[in-house]
Amino acid sequence: QVQLVESGGGLVQAGGSLRLSCAASGRTFSNYAMGWFRQAPGKEREFVAAIRWSGPSTYYADSVKGRFTISRDNAKNTLYLQMNSLKPEDTAVYYCAAPRAGRTWPIYEYDYWGQGTQVTVSS
Numbered sequence: 001q002v003q004l005v006e007s008g009g010g011l012v013q014a015g016g017s018l019r020l021s022c023a024a025s026g027r028t029f030s031n032y033a034m035g036w037f038r039q040a041p042g043k044e045r046e047f048v049a050a051i052r053w054s055g056p057s058t059y060y061a062d063s064v065k066g067r068f069t070i071s072r073d074n075a076k077n078t079l080y081l082q083m084n085s086l087k088p089e090d091t092a093v094y095y096c097a098a099p100r101a102g103r104t105w106p107i108y109e110y111d112y113w114g115q116g117t118q119v120t121v122s123s
Helices: none
Strands: 003-007 010-013 018-025 034-039 046-051 058-060 068-073 078-083 092-098 117-122
Touching: 003 092, 018 034, 018 092, 018 117, 034 068, 034 078, 046 068, 046 078, 058 068, 078 092
Parallel strands: 010 117
Antiparallel strands: 003 018, 018 078, 034 046, 034 092, 046 058, 068 078, 092 117
16 A cells, blocks of 8 residues: 655744655665645645656646756655745645556646645744
């Protein structure tokens, strides 16, 4: 069973930085793409970033491009999201996600989700 556990959220002032982590277990982490999503109060969950299982392939939502960086450490089974130049509109619960076996890159559907970590950006 795939398990995803996020950490690293918190309260930060606008312009600051945070790094989120997502520890994965239950299958061979390096074989699968991974993604980050977020959900702000009263809004639908939205895509943030995704990374392929190997190599440099990544893609980002336009709203975070140039400020956020997704990366992974396959040896540690861990996914990261480095968030710089944070804005109040980045405030949300952030989720990491993984696709089931068989989905191909780029991934448009995710099947496994973590519990989320709260990020709050004050103005």
